[in-house]
Amino acid sequence: MDLNLVRVFVSVFETRSLTLSSQRLHVTQSAVSQSLRRLRETLDDPLFERAGGEMRPTALAEAIADDFREALAKIDGVVESTHGFSASTSDRRFRIALSELGEIGWLPEIFERVHKEAPRVEIEVVALAPAQVSEWLSRGIVDLAISPAELSGAFERRVVKREGYSVVMSTINRWAALPLTTETYAALPHAAVTSDSGAPLIDVARERAGITVTPIVTVQHFAALPRLITESTELVATIPEAIARGWATTWPLAVHPVPFEMAPIELRLYRRSATHHTGAIDWLFATVARALEGTPAEFSTIHAEQEPDARSPGW
Structure with missing residues (x-):
């Protein structure tokens, strides 16, 4: 069997897509389709069927996939141990x-x-x-x-990296200059960011502390928060500490530690x-x-209304 047919099979099995496979293998989509046709004839099985916008493997494809992948891995390992990967010339x-x-x-x-x-x-x-x-x-x-x-x-x-979270609120918030207790934190209205990948871990820490928070406003991007928070007398947000400290240098924000036990996010x-x-x-x-x-991360582009940049040493 032509080794290239096996490589096409593994790529389609992993990506579930002829388009992604052609991009990965640096060939045309037509070439992938032709290779798949030859492989179907050789194995006398459809191998993949279109379903919901993807190429779904048949029972035979599922059965042979691990063996094909293992074979390719061994072959690629031998080749790469001989020639190695050349970063300076690669166009991957x-x-x-x-x-x-x-x-x-x-x-x-x-x-x-x-x-x-x-x-x-x-x-x-x-x-x-x-x-x-x-x-x-x-x-x-x-x-x-x-x-x-x-x-x-x-x-x-x-x-x-490891990073903690902090609570930010406007300096006009009546709790800005006072210690933030668990009870106050739970009672205050919250803003959240849908793109914050650490949010599920914050929720877990809150649940362990017996705190239930339902945001009254949810935004798509962190850049929407500074003005939203600073112009409110009540709203708070729980965000990465590095960003909170950076914003506090250019926005009228008070920064508090989270009032519950929460290990740094890894x-x-x-x-x-x-x-x-x-x-x-x-x-x-x-x-x-x-x-x-x-190196530290740079969040100077997270600002709104052309406010001065806020640089931060965190993640």
Whole structure:
């Protein structure tokens, strides 16, 4: 059997997409379809059927997938051990899943590190979807993901940063100059950000403390919070401490520690478990880890109404 047919099969199995497979393999979608047709004839099985916008594997495809992936991994391992991955000449495109904060605070340093060693490599950022990221990593849809969540699956991971959370409120809030108790925190109206990937961990810490919070306003982006909070006499928000301290230098905000026990959130770097181009992913994982561990993040672009930049040393 033509080894390229096996590679096409594994790619379609992982991505569930002819389009993504063609991009990953650097061939046309027509070439992927033709390879899949030849493989179907060889194995006398449809292998994949269209369902809900994706290529869903048949029972036979599910049965042979692990063996095909293992075979490819061994072959690629032998080739890469002989030739290695050349970052300086590679023109691969890598996909990294990042939250809004990740894209703002970490992407510039990641790009600088990657581009320095691999000037022809392309980086595509995918919006982090907590409910889907495990599947994306399993199927190789993304190469890396940066998330505070403890993902299921046997993914290689590394804790690259730790960050606490703080409570911010306007300086005109009557509680601004007073100690923030658990009771007061629970009683105050809250604002939340849908793109905050650490929000589920905050909810867990609140539940352990017996606190129930239902936000009365939910915004899509952190940039909407400063003006919203500072112009309210009651509204509060629980946000990463680094951003809170930075905003307090340019906005009339009071910053309080969270009034309940909450360990710092650990930010994890995950790499995909798929078998395609393992040497390249090894290099990317190590390079991104060094970028995240070695420098502070920069959140100066999170401001509103052209307020002065707020620089912060956190994540």
